[in-house]
Amino acid sequence: AKALGKGRVDIFEPEMHARVEKTTRIEHDLNTVLTRNELEIYYQPIVNLQSMTIEGFEALLRWKHPELGNIPPDDFIGIAEGSGIIHHIGQWVLYNACEQIVKWNRLYGGESEFFISVNLSARQVSHSNIIPLIRDMLEGAAFNPAKLHLEVTETLLITDQETAKRNMAELKQLGVQLSADDFGKGYSSLTYLQNYSFNSMKIDKEFVQDMETGGKGKRLVSSLVRLARDFDLSVIAEGVENEQQLRHLQTFSCHYGQGFYLCPPLPSEDIDVILIKGGH
Ligand code: C2E
Ligand code: CA
Ligand code: CA
Ligand code: CA
Secondary structure, rough: EEEEEOOEEEEHHHHHHHHHHHHHHHHHOOOOOOOOOOOOEEEEOOOOOOOOEEEEEEEEEEEEOOEEEOOHHHHHHHHHHHHOHHHHHHHHHHHHHHHHHHHHHHHHHHOOEEEEEEEEOOHHHOOOOOHHHHHHHHHHHHHHHHHHHEEEHHHHHHOOOOHHHHHHHHHHOOEEEEEEEEOOOOHHHHHHHHHHHEEEEEEHHHHHHHHOOOOHHHHHHHHHHHHHHHHEEEEOOOOOOOOOHHHHHHOOOOOEOEEOOOOOOOEEEHHHHHHHHHOO
16 A cells, blocks of 8 residues: 555555454443443363362453454453553453452352452553552452462563562562463563562463474473472463363473363353352
8 A cells, every 4th residue: 555645545455444443443432341331251260280170260351342242352452551441441350350259259169269360451560550459459358368369461571660560569468469471472581580479370372282283382381380380389371272281281280270171261150050060
């Protein structure tokens, strides 16, 4: 396409046009997503690979758009971060996910309570409001802070380092657990482990899936598990899609697994059914 002047292009690929239009629509509709009650949280069990019992859940956001259908988080989280609406959405997720886990713990928790793992975007972690927000939430919900796990990715390092570092330390003070999400996908992972006091590490599904393709993939995952253990972190492998991957992870003594083969992300009613049957 040839530019005809400032901001003008003569040929606009139809595909690109559709994409831009969809993004504009998402941007616009995000403003009312909470008032229109279109968000839902799905829960994916995190399974102890030794006992094969459910110990916690990751909260995964779903947007059921009345016209565009289901919009995956990867298609709107970035946009929400740009507009600042991520803070409202993030707060909504925290409150609802914590309320849900309190309920499950009351009904099915038994002696060992389930943990809830919530994704935080870099923007949220470097925001000044995050500490009071989580402190208030913990007080209101009256549950063990150690059962709230916050998943953060490495992009934190690149953006607002100082604030993020301070906030992470304060979050730690509140007693919540910090989890290094998508570990190894960035480029400064070891510094990252050194600078922040994580409790756990999540191995991205890409690495787990690469185990099949040959010796190197397997060695990479086993090294990551060993690295986590050396740093006294518990380690969670995501994207476990088959029996073989599960066996490998068990051989490497990976603590936890998460994936379609174990259980897909599900609406809370479906998790209720699993818990009633005593599937943990
Ligand atoms: P993530 O944190 O890396 O989450 C794991 C993704 O893998 C989820 O995608 C999950 O549905 C998917 N998954 C689970 N098991 C399997 C499997 O066996 N195979 C494969 N191929 N995929 C599996 P999802 O739900 O589409 O979420 C995408 C990303 O959106 C998440 O990646 C996370 O970064 C972000 N996200 C989701 N919910 C939230 C939220 O509440 N807040 C923020 N800030 N980000 C969120
Ligand atoms: Ca995650
Ligand atoms: Ca991610
Ligand atoms: Ca991931």
